[in-house]
Amino acid sequence: MHGLIKMGLAGLGLAAATALGADPAPNGITLPEGYKDWRVLSVHHRSDNGTLRAVLGNDVAIKAAREGKTNPWPDGAIIGKTVFKGDKHDRFPTATEPVAFVHAEFMIKDSKRFKDTGGWGYARWLGAEQKPYGKDASFVQECIGCHTPVKDRDWVFTHPVKLP
Amino acid sequence: MHGLIKMGLAGLGLAAATALGADPAPNGITLPEGYKDWRVLSVHHRSDNGTLRAVLGNDVAIKAAREGKTNPWPDGAIIGKTVFKGDKHDRFPTATEPVAFVHAEFMIKDSKRFKDTGGWGYARWLGAEQKPYGKDASFVQECIGCHTPVKDRDWVFTHPVKLP
Numbered sequence: 001m002h003g004l005i006k007m008g009l010a011g012l013g014l015a016a017a018t019a020l021g022a023d024p025a026p027n028g029i030t031l032p033e034g035y036k037d038w039r040v041l042s043v044h045h046r047s048d049n050g051t052l053r054a055v056l057g058n059d060v061a062i063k064a065a066r067e068g069k070t071n072p073w074p075d076g077a078i079i080g081k082t083v084f085k086g087d088k089h090d091r092f093p094t095a096t097e098p099v100a101f102v103h104a105e106f107m108i109k110d111s112k113r114f115k116d117t118g119g120w121g122y123a124r125w126l127g128a129e130q131k132p133y134g135k136d137a138s139f140v141q142e143c144i145g146c147h148t149p150v151k152d153r154d155w156v157f158t159h160p161v162k163l164p
Numbered sequence: 165m166h167g168l169i170k171m172g173l174a175g176l177g178l179a180a181a182t183a184l185g186a187d188p189a190p191n192g193i194t195l196p197e198g199y200k201d202w203r204v205l206s207v208h209h210r211s212d213n214g215t216l217r218a219v220l221g222n223d224v225a226i227k228a229a230r231e232g233k234t235n236p237w238p239d240g241a242i243i244g245k246t247v248f249k250g251d252k253h254d255r256f257p258t259a260t261e262p263v264a265f266v267h268a269e270f271m272i273k274d275s276k277r278f279k280d281t282g283g284w285g286y287a288r289w290l291g292a293e294q295k296p297y298g299k300d301a302s303f304v305q306e307c308i309g310c311h312t313p314v315k316d317r318d319w320v321f322t323h324p325v326k327l328p
Contacts, residue, residue: 044259097322
């Protein structure tokens with residue numbers, strides 16, 4: 001439905017993504033509002049795909065992280081990864097900096113709603129156009145597969161940083 | 165003065181840093197309050213010293229970045245770098261994650277107060293104990309030296325990321 005409205009708006013030259021938000025993921029999860037303004041849980045660099053990541057948390061996640069209550073994370077916690085293609089900084093050659101936004105992906109803790117997937121709902125939106133990832137709801141099996149090595153840490157790779 | 169009080173409090177087993185805050189930097193700059201809660205401007209990885217950095221901005225800096233008004237940055241903008249020693253993630257070997265907090269460092273834009281140093285005040289606090297960096301106020305020459313390659317970008321290396 002959003003897609004159809006967006007096509008119409010695109011024809012009118014309107015900024016549909018801003019006006020209506022991103023389409024939901026194939027599993028029904030909607031893009032968490034205001035994630036751009038969330039606070040930092042951690043920072044990662046991946047050498048296998050040359051990406052930099054800022055791992056953000058909503059208020060529930062940040063509170064849990066600061067109190068060390070993350071195994072399990074509380075219901076209501078949302079962890080967001082903003083992922084960027086990295087490249088050499090043009091004036092600091094030993095530094096890698098973000099050069100393009102790749103995607104934003106989320107884990108949403110709701111032990112009832114997502115009881116079939118370890119208590120977490122997974123979703124990802126690709127690029128500046130925020131295209132939902134996955135052909136159908138089965139895409140979450142890919143998420144689960146990758147996260148299985150940290151099943152004993154409530155499925156979360158991120159170790160939240162401690163700032164003084 | 166803070167130092168003396170802290171020694172006394174340390175003798176009593178009190179958490180002095182929490183009770184009184186960090187000592188000011190040798191140039192008189194005080195630790196910006198609440199920087200832990202600031203939003204993300206960018207993320208860097210440095211291969212020369214194996215560190216990961218979350219670059220944060222206060223509200224003035226975030227607004228300027230989102231509006232693309234960063235050359236020059238407006239007075240009142242503060243850019244904070246939180247720096248961590250990175251190491252291989254224990255369950256994701258191609259990922260580098262923070263394993264220890266190294267320091268927090270700041271650039272504070274005030275074109276009048278800091279007119280002798282390009283409009284920016286520089287300060288850094290080391291480690292969890294937040295020890296001010298520098299023996300005396302001349303430490304800023306080291307900051308200026310490193311930032312000179314980006315003098316034409318108002319002395320700032322960071323290219324703020326754009327999140328959809």
